[in-house]
Amino acid sequence: MSILNVITNKTYGYEDAFGAADCSSIYMKDAIEEWFRLFYQDKPDKFGDPCQRIPYTVVNKLTKTMFGEYQATGQDDFASSVLDGLDKVRKRLAHDFMIGGISYIKPFPLPDRIVFSSVSRANMLIFGTDVEGNPTDVGTAERTVSGSAYYTLLERRTIGPDGKLTIRNRLFRSEYDSQIGRPVPLNSIPRYEALPEEYTYPEDVGLGMVALRCPVPNCVDGSKDPVSVYAAAVGLIRSINRNEAELSGEFERGKSRLIVASDMLKPSPDGKHKALTDEVFTAFDDDPETVGITAFSPALREQSFLARKAEYLRNVESVIGLKRGVLSEVEAMDKTATEVTSSAGDYNLTIIDFQQAWESAVRELMPLCGKLGQLYKVAGAHDLTEDSVTIDWGNGVLYDEDKRWTDLKAMVAAGMLKPEYAVGWYFGMPTETPQDFEAIRARYMPEIESLMQGGGDM
Template sequence: MKSYLEQAFGRRDVTSSRMQAAIREWMALYFGDPVPGETPEDRLAVLIVNKLCRAVFSEYESRLREPASRLGPALDALNAVRAQAMQYALVGGECLLKPVPTAAGFDFLPIRRDCYAPLDRDAHGTLQAVGTMQQLGRHLLLERRTAGPDGLTIETRLFERAGEILGREVPLDTLPQTAQLQPRLLLPGVQGVGLAVLRTPLLNCVDGGPDAVAVFAPAVGLIHSLGRLEHQLHREFENGASRVFASEDLMRQDTFGRRVLADDLFVGLPDDPANVGLTVYSPALRVDQFMTRKQDLLRSCESLLGFKRGILSEVEAAERTATEITSSEGDYNLTVQDFQTMWGDGLRSALTLCDTLGRVYGKADGAPFDPSGDLVVDWGDGVLFDRTRTWNEYREMTQAGLLRPELALAWYFDLPHETEADLAAIRRRYLPAGSQT
């Protein structure tokens, strides 16, 4: 894809060669590409991503307040692809969410890290230009998005595919699905590249550059060590398989030239095997040593990734002290919260983009979308936060006259409560008629 974009637009991918190699390695680990001397059957990268993704969205809920209800279809579309987009970001470090206009509003297409090329980034790592590619049968649709002071510029070109090089460029109306596209389009007022971005909150441990890294990037070396260990364990079982060795004089050839034992070999054998030409080979396998080493490596992965003990490894309850349990669970909860924040930020960015594009296309009016007030995201309880206990404390304070009931209800239902009008709205909606004064 990189060569296609460079040929079409004359711009190079700004990602360093070291980072590009790391991205290919992450993809290979996740998709289980064979590596000499390793057995990737455990697919530890898949396990890490799936465990974390499920934890992030285990109690997730989102809704829009009334002023922004027009963006409901876009929110539904984002929630429909949230697991796919989150996994793309965890595997590649970054995932783009491309809004696609529909009759109801916007749909969203998640774009994996190895399916686009950053052409320019600012000092904070934010994309200023990006190239994407979509395969349409025997054609390739290439798109370049560039942020500018006047808005977003989108250049679109359609090519025939010719192996590793681009073939002949053809008009966009060659295909029905691209007939409505324009070769060059300026969208005034659209900030950035017109794509919402999910970026993992990890420091780049590959080259220290602005690119985001996979969630399992710090543990890549350990994952390879586990693959080699699994390969050695397989060989241990293969080499340690039970065998019976027979001396040459006991073998004969059958009619097909195969060497077999005589038919009457096992007739009347004496009790002492030393008196015959057979030796049984059945060595003890070193399974315990391999499994101990494997558990050590898995615990090291948990420590590097901020996972709770037992997420990847097998830990006996007797081995875990109360302090160890609290510490690892607290670290894991903070790790999950980091990625919940990543999704929440991406969600607000995507809805803001939909509101802006809707105004550019003349399909939206009213007050602009307020990402901090119009979207409510609830992640449920966590290890460091007990919602039920906090609610009981608020109720006790309310009953003791230390807290206004409107404020307790505002916390419970995540309602605005900054002004007296907000509090009056809570009283009208939730409090009994005799207690609204």
């Protein structure tokens, strides 16, 4: 299924099938279509040449930097298995929420584990939100080809007044790719035969999914809807694509343009005017015997085009918040979180925001997986909390571990902090209760005193 069908393709009639309309403004719907089109477009059209793939470059560099030194560990086997499943789709999730402004982490409980998928904004309709702008009624679509038929599963998730989630599933069958078709039973294909038509969860699980929101201000309509990381740079990206097409065209045509008599050109298909069958030719409506063929040879504007292109890229960096040179300097290399720690300005802050957004989503996901795991009787499932996971971003942009350790030792030396707390942080041990402190003393005493005085490494 095309990534743009649910939001923008009216042929399928998704809103009619759901019996509800997406509550986002027309400006947001148009913007969402544009974000995904720019990201996935790889062929030139009459508006420009996307060969530089600016949206992909931005999203890919941010994702690689965001997870450059990322590590997540669970407190036990079940929590670790949840993180293992999440790790398989985290890059997909990051790409989707950077492109479309939001993506949902959707758990699928299996008998022995929980797996996950990413639901992007392009494949979701939002029918209702709460006062904070959080969706409370959403619809998603999934398309499957079986034999010569096209099957589309529509899933609607609605949080009722009692806070309980109700899921409704409907399946449609069509012989044509361009139509959603007619309703059929869920057991029409094996993939969906076990799905209930309607199910209400016995306890509060929200939407049964966790939102990952892009931390960028809405510059489209000012609403609470999240927007793409490159939303503010869409106009610049269009200009870059147009600039690339103009430059490529000049090189393809060479330096010369031939001015010829108009009767040498073929009529257009509609017969209303004479078509330029080749961009090298320009019509001159006069007597061909007296005009002949005239060569027009302007100098190629290579330097001016390249200079303008570099300026566009620097502007994209400034608008999005990337470090200067990440896009505009070809020698700029991919950087890990540690390597950009010393970078000042918006780039550093942007990476922090993305890492915090991911960490918040993961911590929200853990209790949900605990509930779903027990409801679906996943092996080893039990209650999880936000603290069931430890996330380490490395010696990176959220904090500098070396500096943090130096600060903690200074606080201990000044009598502002107990040594056990500092050592517990150093070794990743809990420091919440007296029992935690006793465990630290039992394991690391008498090394604590020498460690705090010598400043050393262990």
